[in-house]
Amino acid sequence: xxxxxxxxxxxxxxxxxxxxxxxxxxxxxxxxxxxxxxxxxxxxxxxxxxxxxxxxxxxxxxxxxxxxxxxxxxxxxxxxxxxxxxxxxxxxxxxxxxxxxxxxxxxxxxxxxxxxxxxxx
Numbered sequence: 001x002x003x004x005x006x007x008x009x010x011x012x013x014x015x016x017x018x019x020x021x022x023x024x025x026x027x028x029x030x031x032x033x034x035x036x037x038x039x040x041x042x043x044x045x046x047x048x049x050x051x052x053x054x055x056x057x058x059x060x061x062x063x064x065x066x067x068x069x070x071x072x073x074x075x076x077x078x079x080x081x082x083x084x085x086x087x088x089x090x091x092x093x094x095x096x097x098x099x100x101x102x103x104x105x106x107x108x109x110x111x112x113x114x115x116x117x118x119x120x121x
Contacts, residue, residue: 030106
């Protein structure tokens with residue numbers, strides 16, 4: 001049985017990891033080499049593409065952190081969870097929901113949905 005909370009927690013930790021070497025190591029542990037990420041604003045494939053997306057979000061929002069919003073759920077090889085992106089001590093102005101497809105317990109594909117995005121973000 002897949003530990004849904006562990007998948008979601010690890011995913012959020014990856015997006016919050018600021019040290020490039022640590023982020024890359026976490027990516028290699030948690031994601032498959034052929035992994036892909038897509039949401040309405042961006043797409044990345046493989047470790048290089050996904051790492052570049054995360055680094056880009058961190059540059060654009062240097063003082064923001066991702067946090068889970070609610071509990072993860074799922075079935076089979078799919079996990080769904082919602083998140084918020086914002087300052088550590090405030091409600092996140094950006095919110096989304098991601099659906100993760102797993103392969104052998106690792107993330108293979110992410111389809112992201114943006115639930116709340118303020119103008120100009």
